Amino acid sequence: MKYQELINPRQAFVFGLDDVLYPLKDYQLQVYYLFAQFIEYGEQIDAQAIVQFMNEAYLTDGAEAIFAKTAAKFNLPQKYIINFDLLQQNAKLPLKLLLFAPVLDFLKEIHAAGKPIFLLVDGDPVQQLNKIRQMEWNGLAQSLVVYFSAETGTFKQTLDMIVLKHDLKKKEVLVIGKSLCVSEDKIEFLAVDQL
Structure with missing residues (x-):
């Protein structure tokens, strides 16, 4: 359980998609x-x-x-x-999209801890949904909640909506992304390469 120090103090986890969960x-x-x-x-x-x-x-x-x-x-x-x-x-891809190994391990431990996992996806919702459907989720797909920032506003607006809608505390949410994408100082950010 190498990720427990990240998981235990948090209520929920928000992941980006491209180059966060898998290589674009x-x-x-x-x-x-x-x-x-x-x-x-x-x-x-x-x-x-x-x-x-x-x-x-x-x-x-x-x-x-x-x-x-x-x-x-x-x-x-x-x-x-x-x-x-x-x-x-x-596109119907010839091969499934595979998650980065450390990200998959982290997702499995979050799931095992019974904590919610959100995908906050930027870009064209049709294309991004197509990618999500073609990923090898290793049984985790049912435990994901997906939001598209193009449908709800900016990344920050969508993140605020997730916190409000799911009755979360900002200080207990961890956002995992490719680059710094949260300017809100109450929400903690972790660059995916730190996993």
Whole structure:
């Protein structure tokens, strides 16, 4: 029980999603693979070359403008941006998204202690829900309560709503995220890499 010092004094735990529970690149690279397969079928361009280009572009510069870069490199018609965007939102991934091992261990101990676990998710709710559904939760999915900040306001507003709605004390809530995302001094924050 290596996380008891974090769990015992707290009422509830709030987790971010991307690069907090799992590596975001695991989702993105599978979407690029599916897109490349689609383009190979439609345009007879080698899918492996597209995948390699997209992976390298993502790992170098991130996801921003990746369709535009790929379209320019392979002379793809602009109409394919619709397919790319739909895949980003609704892709059925070939492989499950796996949680970071220390995060999974921490979640299991929180669950065993009978304390609530909330996901506070930023970004497009359709895409984020798609990711959540394709994660390997190891039996923990039923114990999660999910909130989308896009539907309720800013991250802070949503966090305040969770505290109020679930009758929590701010000083007994721990937020686990990628980077400092809580300016409220009464709510404690833990960077996920500290797990």
